[in-house]
Amino acid sequence: MTGPGRRRAGAAAAVTAALLAAGCAGEPTPSSTPEDNRVFTNPVIRTDAPDPQAIRVGETWYLVHTNSGGRNVPVHTSPDLVAWTAAGDALPELPAWADPGRTWAPELIQLAPDRFVLYYTVADRASGRQCLGRAVAATPLGPYRDDSTGPLVCQAELGGSIDASPYRDTDGTLWLLWKNDGNAIGVDTWLWSQRLSDDGLRLVGTPTKLLKQTEPWEGSLVEGPFFHRHDGRLHLFFAANAYDRATYAEGYAVCAGPTGPCVKAAENPILRSNEVASGPGHASMVEQDGRTWLLYHAWPPGQEGSTDPGRQVWLDEVVWSDGKPVVKGPTQGPQPRP
Template identity: 80%
Template structure:
């Protein structure tokens, strides 16, 4: 998918601005089943909300996603991961080195009661590539502010840097994962990892390559990395293939540490197109009351690449079979709420 990233996020989001506001700005999304309020059905966000990631602060969930509705980083809130309400723009102002219109795949992490970091992909004016920035806020809704004078990560010679994902390991160390956007210039797409400073503002040491596209199901690219530790084992979830095709899917690897080595699972992909949803991927993980859930986007079948409704947000449970993640989805039938 060489050169296809601009259309991937920016164009669809711009065209769908009115749809986003109409669908998300008036109240919760209609995901509860009318016959039984203890159940829900997918998708949990029925408007275009690509690349979702959520954090919990107190009793509220905050979901961040790729730009839309005239907002750089749209944010939704929910009490239960099912009913989502529009909460505005988490990043209303971009830093001076960035251009608006292509602010992709934001992910947030809480470092202290009054300190939140947001990592996001944005158009870097000097290089002409997509690069990664970081912004700080005192509360989860923001507004987040980026006081930097240049991108945190750029790698223009490798196509740019996108899909940043923060991770705090069990020992308290902070890490950042990302992808070099190699498919934009016809080179390999690696997933990278590097240590973050304790304040989350700087990279420490040297970056490490974790994995790249090697398997037939992955097509020309891997992207959307997300680290999750379960029962002591470290899992690297990632998406692969063309974002606007039914072949887009989600897989995982098992890693020895945040710097690897990582070994891809032989059962990949673990989430792929079915009759309920098409091209599911770019997933993140949330945990609630001892259950593990995959939050991801997908197209309605037969509407891949469309702007209405675009990539909706889905929520499906992960069970752990002899230590391996098994995703129960994409689902269209009612299931118990988280």
Template identity: 80%
Template sequence: MTRTTTRRRGAAATIIAAALLVAGCTDGSEPTPTSSGSDPSMFTNPVVRTDAPDPQAIQVGDTWYLFHTNSGGRNVPVLTSPDLVDWTEAGDALPTLPDWADAGRTWAPEAIQLAPDRFLLYYTVAGRESGRQCVGRAVASAPRGPYRDDSAGPLICQAELGGAIDASPFRDTDGSLWLLWKNDGNAIGVDTWLWSQRLAEDGLTLVGAPTKLLKQTEPWEGTLVEGPFFHRQDDRLHLFFAANAYDRAEYAEGYAVCESPTGPCVKAAENPILKSNEAASGPGHASMVVKDGRTWLLYHAWPPGQESSVEPGRQLWLDEVVWENGKPVVRGPNGKPQPRP
């Protein structure tokens, strides 16, 4: 029986056939049509027009695999694409949750490849014992899964700090493996910190002690920061993050520069680098990919005026990031036709 999921921070995510037709999307058997008019070299955002919050993608071979927060009765929806533009639904990457977790609040999954036949998925899920959101990890032999979490309990919970969410794995240039996450302090009215900690070589356990990197301090951030990820560009380590309320137009994306995966980190003066405009509202919780030497940002955004809506929800956007004097500049949200990656 298909269960009903409760989408992140209280917005439901039930996708029905009629809504898909209205949105111009398919049932998953065909790629989402995002070509711009009759010119196959161009595309127009959003690249997924149905609900696809908190997106992250990895490339394996010639295929991109994208994971996002629960929707449509799936714990971890997975989509595939040959080009980052045309996406096809590919089922549930995590069809079975571990015994210690409750269904309905499975958020912000991110995957990493550790070997040709070894993939890890870090995900946020409702921890039954703590009553808070916790971070789990699951393993698969193929990028689309199925991933399996055979652990006896969460990897990270931090229940006394509101829970732990938005885990993001990172392989640094020296080969070390790290995990970023956020304590869900806004759930209980305390500070929201972005944390990092080293992972063991197999990615299944944490090593040493966690480090606080940064918290909400700037007016544009409101009461929270979240959705962190690392990206190293020209040997500079950038920590990207989203801030403010996810269901408001003020939600946006910023970054900091860190000396190492354990900090210290300094926020950029030009933040936010991605914010609402006439094309999209509340853009954020991004991830970054590199294709043919060009850097692209995958992120979710609402249609303007439809913040917190169930349909279409938070759609998937793709915009290029250019590096000017070592600083990331996002060319978006761009709702006009633009060249494909």
């Protein structure tokens, strides 16, 4: 999500802290009815949890999101993608070069049974911009530690670098996606990709521009990218438009490979506001038992930009029609659990 939006995280943090003090945030989210545990209803996390991403390790899902409640990288756990329990701060200490309060859009990847890498956006003290860091832990819960002496990516002259997303392709190569935060200084917002070293800690080669804002629905920016392959085709999903408006939405492109070229889908956006959710986007995709699901945040209609409840986490199924992703949402009625 965009820089100005994330600066509201401090106010949102106070709300979440109050929930924690009241003993609310640590309980599983009551997303299913007691009468029928085969269904659930959205949202699956009802407190402010922007920019969600989740991975599965063993029988447990681990979800991280933008800072809140005094935590740099809040982490939640779930057995089923529906009932989530707050599980602390995955990144309790920031590196010496970073300032607290603006730790955005974290994403996890598992590289070995006991090696997990967290990529995150953080305030770089030297440049005054948002830049990308990486941290390592032996378990998905952390604590992750960033031993670097500076950012992994920091395009200060392009507004900064945000929204890192790691991806392992089918040939085993590792890649990193991100956005230059051009809207912070009034320039274009590009989505970039670059090869990662096998340990996930260094960039290899040169970065590639994949796409920027060009369509009316995208407004002045694109952001929140991630890759997903389906039936051999590489899809680049992204959010676009102002984070605190109903016009915020999710779209995708099809890419020839991790360095492009990429062609945007004619049917974009594939996830947009409706009567139950406003400004849905900054998504991530997971698969469970042969089904595909989209995790994303959205505001309650009419409460865009507010901090209570803020951007809640929604879960909706994605079906593939002629190779194209179709999101069955935003949906607030009962639906089968993953």
